[in-house]
Amino acid sequence: MSGPFAGDAHALRTVGGVVARHRVFAIVVTFNPELDVFAALLDATRAQVEVSLVIDNGSTPECAARIEQACGRRAVLHRLSANVGIAAAQNRGVALAREQGATDVLLLDHDSVPQPGMVATLVKAASQLRGSGHVLGAVGPAIVDRKSRAAAPVPVIADGGITFVDVGGTAPVRCEYLIASGTLIALEAFHAVGPMNEAYFVDQVDVEWCLRAGAAGRAIFCVPQARLEHAIGDEVVSFWLLGRRELPVHSPMRDYFYFRNSLRLIRSPYVSLPWRRFWKRRLVRLFVVQTLFAPARLRRIRAMLSGLWAA
Incomplete structure (x- = not known):
């Protein structure tokens, strides 16, 4: 897709020695969002992806009208008649992205704001990890809490137990799961692992998908140099x-x-x-x-x- 919905940051990948263009589509799920944060998300995302698809999950009519106004020419809005849960909304967005020729999807909650260069950093890291022999499930950024400004640690298994480690430094950190917002998933990986579990509706949807990917032999990595501002908890x-x-x-x-x-x-x-x-x-x-x-x-x-x- 070209024109007003096309971002200006097209990442490249190498597959079998052939350079191919990434087509990254953002999938933004909304449900009665704070409009100022949502507008900041659209502004921050527009130049980093080819298309932003906003899946509104049954917001109130008044809020839905304001979402449509905010999207304008920055994003393509698809309204759902009721709240079907974040898993089903994400699956719907991925299906739309696949129909329009996406190679990768970037999942975003309506209260997250990607920092400059986040998507390009994730794409580059994913390409390097694949080049090192990793079969990827997903890569994601360091999550920075909007209030505390602290980066959230990520879970790993060590000495037979679960521990949460800080994500300082520059090297990607292999972890057990990523929160959905900011996660970059190649459609090839999404197809191999399967869709989000719609029976979960909300909460633990991202965890379940990542653990399912891990069980299928696909690695999950946090990329510390990529940053996403996010609200943790209400x-x-x-x-x-x-x-x-x-x-x-x-x-x-x-x-x-x-x-x-x-x-x-x-x-x-x-x-x-x-x-x-x-x-x-x-x-x-x-x-x-x-x-x-x-x-x-x-x-x-x-x-x-x-x-x-x-x-």
């Missing part, structure tokens, strides 16, 4: 428990899906024993902490218990 709750601590929290509705989907992951045959142990401990700790310190405690308790029951 709010941060501070509390005292053997020292001052902070916990990013989402709505009770999201608690339902997190607990349901985490238990489904624990039961999945392709999830390793270290991850099963990790999530069992994580769910217990999260249940206790949110019951004691998070707002809307009764609603959260009901949501967490309902999620476990529904799994």
